[in-house]
Amino acid sequence: MTSLRYRRAPLLALVAVLLFPPAAEAQDPVDPVTTVAAATPDRPSYDVSLRADADGSHWTGRETVSFRNASRTPLRSVDVRLWGNGTDGCGSPDAPSPVRVSGVVGGTPRPLTVGCTALRIDLPAPLPRGARASVSFDLAITVPDRVHRFGRDGAHRYLGNALPLLSVRDAGGRHLDPDVGFGESFHTLAGDFRVVLDHPDALLVPATGTTTRRTGAPGRTVSTSVAHGVRDFAWAAGPFRSRTVTTPGGVRLHAYWTATTSAEGVAVDLRDAAGSVDAFGKRFGRYPGGELDLVMSDALDDFGSMEFPGLVLLWTEPEGSAVVHEIAHQWFYGVVGNDQYTAPWLDESFAQYANQSYYGDDTTGCWEDQGEWPSDTAALTRTMGYYADGHRSEYVRVVYGRGACALHDLERVLGGPAMAAMLRGYVRDHWLGVATTADFKRAAQAATARDLGPFWAEHRID
Numbered sequence: 253m254t255s256l257r258y259r260r261a262p263l264l265a266l267v268a269v270l271l272f273p274p275a276a277e278a279q280d281p282v283d284p285v286t287t288v289a290a291a292t293p294d295r296p297s298y299d300v301s302l303r304a305d306a307d308g309s310h311w312t313g314r315e316t317v318s319f320r321n322a323s324r325t326p327l328r329s330v331d332v333r334l335w336g337n338g339t340d341g342c343g344s345p346d347a348p349s350p351v352r353v354s355g356v357v358g359g360t361p362r363p364l365t366v367g368c369t370a371l372r373i374d375l376p377a378p379l380p381r382g383a384r385a386s387v388s389f390d391l392a393i394t395v396p397d398r399v400h401r402f403g404r405d406g407a408h409r410y411l412g413n414a415l416p417l418l419s420v421r422d423a424g425g426r427h428l429d430p431d432v433g434f435g436e437s438f439h440t441l442a443g444d445f446r447v448v449l450d451h452p453d454a455l456l457v458p459a460t461g462t463t464t465r466r467t468g469a470p471g472r473t474v475s476t477s478v479a480h481g482v483r484d485f486a487w488a489a490g491p492f493r494s495r496t497v498t499t500p501g502g503v504r505l506h507a508y509w510t511a512t513t514s515a516e517g518v519a520v521d522l523r524d525a526a527g528s529v530d531a532f533g534k535r536f537g538r539y540p541g542g543e544l545d546l547v548m549s550d551a552l553d554d555f556g557s558m559e560f561p562g563l564v565l566l567w568t569e570p571e572g573s574a575v576v577h578e579i580a581h582q583w584f585y586g587v588v589g590n591d592q593y594t595a596p597w598l599d600e601s602f603a604q605y606a607n608q609s610y611y612g613d614d615t616t617g618c619w620e621d622q623g624e625w626p627s628d629t630a631a632l633t634r635t636m637g638y639y640a641d642g643h644r645s646e647y648v649r650v651v652y653g654r655g656a657c658a659l660h661d662l663e664r665v666l667g668g669p670a671m672a673a674m675l676r677g678y679v680r681d682h683w684l685g686v687a688t689t690a691d692f693k694r695a696a697q698a699a700t701a702r703d704l705g706p707f708w709a710e711h712r713i714d
Contacts, residue, residue, distance in 0.1 A: 291422040291686060293319035293330055295384075296443035298485065300415065302391065304451040308409040308489030311393040311449075314355075317418060318386035326378035329359070330387065331419035331426060332371045335438065336402050338413070338431025342368040350394050350402070351414060358387035370419070370428050391416065401486075401558040401565055405551045408490030408510055412560055413438075415447075415485050420591075420686075429593040432640035435600075435647060437593040440483040442684040447485055449475045456494055458508045458545040459487035460562040479562060481540060481684050483589060486560035488547045497522060501530035504543035513550045513568050520572030521546055528576040528610050535606075535672060536583045536679045544582070546575065559603075561586050580606035588679055589686040593636045598687060601632065601655025608656055615660040619711075622654050631712035632658060633689050658711040665707060666699050674699040689713065 302313035321327040336351035342364065343349040349368050353361070359373035379385050393414050396403050401412035420427045420439050429437045449457055453473050457463075461479025468474040479485065492508035495518075499505065505525055509518050525546055533539045545563040552567035557574045559565075559581035566573040584606070585592065585599035592599060608615060626646045629638075632655050639647040663671040678687070678695040693713065697704050708714070 290323070291420050291441055292321050292323040292327060293418055293421075294322040294441050295320045296418050296441060298415070298417075298443060298445045298447070300391070300446070300485075301448040302393070302450070304449065304455065304489060306452060307407065308451060308455050308457075309395050309404070311391075311411070311414075313391055314388060315391045315416060316386055316388035318384055319418060320384045321379045321381055323421075324381050326380050327375065327385075328378050329372050329374045331421070331428060332373065332387075332416045333419050333438075333440075334364070334369050334371060334416050335413040335431060336393065336415075337368045338437075339398075339400070339402075339433070340396065348394075350396050351416065352392045353389045353416060354392075355390035356387060357389070358385065361389075366428050366430055369431060371416070389416075399552060399555050401555065403555075405549050406490075406510065408488065408492065408549065410486075410488050410547070410565055412486040412558055412565060413484070417484060418443075427591065427593070429637070432593075432636050434644065435592070435596055435636055435639070435651075437636055438484070439591040439593060439686075440589075441686070442481045442483050442589065445477070445479045445482060445485045447477045447487070449477070449487065449489075451475065451489060454491060455489045456492045456508060457487055457489050458492070458494075458506060458547050458563060460485045460545075460560060461541075462543060479541070482561035483586065484560055486563050486565075488563075488565070492547070495522075497526065499526040499530050501533055501538075503529050503533070503539050503541075505529070506543060506545045507548065508545065509548040509568065510550065513548050514570040516570040517550070517568040517572055518548060520570075521548060521566060521568055521575045524572060525575050525579060528579045529582075531610055532580060532583055532606060536675060537587065537683070539582060540587065541582070544579070548573065559585070574607075576610050577603050577607040580604075580610075583679060587684060588682045589684070590688070591686065595633060595689055596636055596639075597632045597651050597655045598689065598692065600651045601659060604652050604656035605659040608660070615657065618657040619654070619661050622649070622657060625654075625712070626650065631714060633712070633714045654711070658713065661711065662696060662707065665702065665704070666696070670699050 296319045299316045302311040304311050334351045337349040359375050362372040364371055373387050395409045399405050402414050417440050427439045431437050450468055451457055453471055457475045459477040461477040463475050463477040465473055465475045495507045497505050529539050541562045548566045548568040557566045557578055559578040564578040580603035584602035590598035630646050630650055
């Protein structure tokens with residue numbers, strides 16, 4: 253995932269924006285526990301209740317998260333990530349962090365770390381393997397005054413990465429990576445969410461999951477969104493225009509757009525969203541959410557687009573947006589999770605490959621067309637830390653350009669039917685789990701008698 257998304261546009265133009273920002277049904281999914289057994293705390297369940305002010309700029313309420321210890325080692329603490337503070341950090345007395353937690357119950361909080369994006373909570377007693385516990389806290393969210401996935405656009409508010417989430421710890425230790433300021437550093441396990449949002453009637457509130465609405469206090473609406481098996485929860489609020497369509501495959505698309513967004517762009521986005529969500533469902537396994545919200549604005553040009561489970565934020569112009577790329581992310585990071593800081597190619601390259609495949613782009617010779625590697629140290633399997641440490645100019649060119657081309661090259665090696673079957677199996681085997689580069693390499697190698705070692709070496713997939 254990144255805040256910049258591909259349409260069918262030249263790569264160099266997209267690089268400039270990022271670097272200088274103003275088939276058949278898949279088989280039944282496997283039990284996610286089998287694919288993330290070493291990762292803990294797992295099976296999280298989030299219960300959130302928030303109340304908005306008059307224009308959706310401020311939200312206050314309480315969040316409770318319950319979880320299970322999947323590790324053989326007793327769990328003595330949990331880490332909660334406040335990703336909404338990634339840009340602003342710890343703020344100042346006059347301008348505090350956008351996401352603030354207080355009143356912790358169920359454990360003892362330590363001071364915030366990692367630029368005020370990480371909160372460790374010590375549990376009152378060690379939690380044995382297989383046992384569940386919960387923590388809860390008061391939550392205050394102030395939407396930053398910038399056009400961003402967590403920000404505002406005129407009268408519209410976007411709350412992506414605003415909700416605190418449990419961090420992951422596994423054989424690699426605690427995942428407390430920083431927000432690098434571009435791309436994503438996120439790593440979460442799939443869980444269940446029930447989010448109740450109390451807001452003024454004048455605000456429409458698209459959100460992750462299935463939403464029901466009831467009348468609240470005078471002039472207010474209470475929207476309750478429920479989502480199962482998702483890694484994050486996002487919402488927006490504003491005087492959106494809206495429309496709902498159902499795809500031939502049965503997925504409900506709820507479109508929301510600002511008054512200045514072109515009608516042509518909205519129509520293109522709906523057309524491409526309907527086509528791609530059904531096509532990807534046939535190719536990778538049926539879209540699990542049942543419904544998907546498309547939040548569109550023509551004012552996101554300095555930011556781009558962004559995917560969240562069940563909701564995509566789209567910079568939409570008359571020719572449309574990067575909606576197909578964003579919808580592909582519903583499978584690659586949504587269904588098949590990955591540690592986005594350690595292996596960003598596992599969702600971005602795969603989403604771009606799916607995007608190009610859907611549009612039928614001619615990718616013959618695309619690897620050669622990439623020219624020389626941007627540096628001797630460049631590789632598809634570099635971390636976000638590598639790109640943030642003096643190699644940002646390589647990020648789009650390698651992860652999007654070379655990554656997608658590598659997958660097209662692999663398809664030419666395996667053959668179209670074998671590639672399709674391999675990807676269906678890969679998605680099935682890691683359904684709502686977390687995959688690694690090694691997992692993908694094993695899946696690809698199992699699809700052919702040919703030794704893929706030279707292929708991995710040529711494409712710098714370690």
